[in-house]
Amino acid sequence: STDAPDAQSIEVFAKTVGINQPSRMRRLITNGHTSATVMQNPKTRAQQNYLTAEDADAFHSKFMTPRTMSNVYGRSWQSLGAELRSKGIKPFSPNGEVYGSLFLRSDIARAIQ
Numbered sequence: 719s720t721d722a723p724d725a726q727s728i729e730v731f732a733k734t735v736g737i738n739q740p741s742r743m744r745r746l747i748t749n750g751h752t753s754a755t756v757m758q759n760p761k762t763r764a765q766q767n768y769l770t771a772e773d774a775d776a777f778h779s780k781f782m783t784p785r786t787m788s789n790v791y792g793r794s795w796q797s798l799g800a801e802l803r804s805k806g807i808k809p810f811s812p813n814g815e816v817y818g819s820l821f822l823r824s825d826i827a828r829a830i831q
Contacts, residue, residue: 724770724771725755725768725769725770725773727766728740728744728754728767728768728769731777735783735785736783736784736785737818742816742817742820746817751780752773752777752780753772753777754767754769754773755767755769755770755773756768778823780822780823781820781822781823782822782823783821784798791830798830802821802829802830807825807826807829809821
């Protein structure tokens with residue numbers, strides 16, 4: 719059957735959470751910061767990483783992006799970004815790795831009331 723797996727590709731998931739460069743999402747997974755599930759691509763038959771509902775939940779429990787923050791707090795990402803900067807909250811960047819506008823949920827929860 720050519721049914722797609724019950725999961726999202728890295729590219730699709732990255733877009734839905736507002737990560738504009740799927741390569742950053744791929745590196746997050748490769749570097750062990752969030753999980754993915756290897757499944758067979760129905761078209762190419764290649765084994766590749768997908769994000770299942772469980773993988774997505776794990777990502778959301780650890781990280782927030784401007785888009786997901788905006789959805790959770792009901793405010794524009796611009797106002798949230800300004801508040802985070804004013805409180806010294808920096809994007810997630812372990813060992814200087816750059817993942818863009820990706821924040822630890824625990825940092826956001828402390829900063830945004």
